[in-house]
Amino acid sequence: MRGVIEGFVTIVSVIGLGALLAQLRVLDLTAQGMLSRLAFFVASPALLLTVLAGTDVSQVFSRNLAASAIAVVVVVVVYVAAAALLLHRDLAHTVVGALSTGYVNAGNLGLPIAAYVLGDVALVAPTLLFQLLLFQPVALAALDHATSPGRTSLRRVLGQPFRTPLTVASLIGLAFAVTGAPMPRIVHDPLALVGGMAVPAMLLAYGVSLRLGPKPGADVDTAELGLIVGLKLLMMPLVAWAAGQALGLEGTALLAVTVLAALPTAQNIFVHANRYSRGVVLARDAIFATTVLAIPAMFVITALLA
Template sequence: MAVGAVLTGFATIAAVIALGALLAHIRLVDVQAQILLSRLAFFVASPALMVTTIGDADVGQVLSRNLVATTASVVVSAAIYLAGARWVWRRAVPESVIGALSSAYVNAGNLGIPIAAYVLGDAALVAPTLLLQLLVLQPLALAVLDRHTRAAPAGAGAALRQVASNPLTLGSVLGLVLALTGCRLPEVVAAPVTLVGDMAVPSMLLAYGIALRLGPGLGAGGPVAELATTTTLKLLVQPFVAWVVAHWLLGVDGTALLAVVVTAALPTAQNIFVHATRFGRGQELARDTILLTTMGSVPVILLITLLLG
């Protein structure tokens, strides 16, 4: 049952990505279509999805030991990449941010939620990772990208305005307010928000498939060692750190331990490619890391499920 659910989740994602590549191959869509889909996902569909996803999350689990282990795994993986970007590959700040996200930002939404529901038996188990990424990691990363890719005014106030004006951040905060207060949007508002949010994941996956077909070949975006680093950090280092911190330092065991390690082993999220496209930095590294980690995470997650399940 667990193995079948994992395979089904990955097969669904692969099928939609393949459709995007096919549409590009037969010239039904082009690079402009990929950019349009990415923009729709970033500015419209993803914020709506955040409202509905976080609004239904069990935020009580945010203050759990799993959150500590999740945070540690993200910090370690991102820090290792940033050290390499600074001292080895000499990357600029925007490219470094995209590389760090590629190394540590997991697909907790469209893959993590179904795996948590069908493999772990409780979709709320992915909530700590989901909220950490959407309310802390993503806003900080987007603020830095905003700051270093356009002429932005200086000062803390300007930085706060950049964060507050980001549509994904706004959607995430609204979802958190709904979850904390127990309020629900009126049906006349919730129905269209849900409908638009349902467009987010397909748009991301189709745009990604188009980019795979029309973009440079695998590994053409930079040093192979850099791609190998982001892939290894995501697939091996991040779940290993999560396991060490959760089990050996915090005493987490059973389903809770399985949840934090499996979540850490999820592949890089497709929305990192959307961010890379939006800011015009690090697209190839994000694209290739997503591809390799999506393929490589299948055996990794199956092994974790067998060992800890």
């Protein structure tokens, strides 16, 4: 338990440093955007590629993947049912709400949590791959259909995952893992060096975002926002834990699938909402609310399961 607490202290300290640097105007939203882009397009792909290349492939395509997928499907189904039967939302708004409910911030916050709390970056790979290869393409296809009926391209849907650096890097890393081919040091060492920037860059950007980013407004349905936050931070970890137990997970594996299910809504959902001009305020406020509450929720989960 001491190691877990130290891991959270490390993460919170760097997030706090980001917030302090924003308060002192050393970093601003422009710097936050730069750090986020650097982490997303360069450092995180490098980190995942090198980590997955040396990972047992059975750890990726595992019961963790199944438990994570079950948790996502359950909360998304509950939200979609509520959106259709109680809230009477249209398809595009419902898709944004579903993404806000089930699509976790596995890239920006999941990697640090896996590294410093769970002790293994590879533990976040099943969640990342499920989201990038299945959940996001299906959701974007539904948004395409809802906002431009009849013009959805199968080629665009199938190609969507491969336009994401994290997906491409993960697949390359998995290729090394599956084949057992060693990565030459002349390739591995520069990638590992660049990948070392990923976690601090993400956490600093996260701290700046908390200090300077958008705050919740009054233009959102508070009942719907409350539903999303409850599903995201309470029901999703509970379902992941129950599914993990049913699948025979225990110890670190069960802790990992439960903690990662309590990650906040991913920030790219706001980008998607803006792109399609649907559910923009809902996505923004869901990201903010779940981001503020996620670390306390994950700490409680870890204290109970570690």
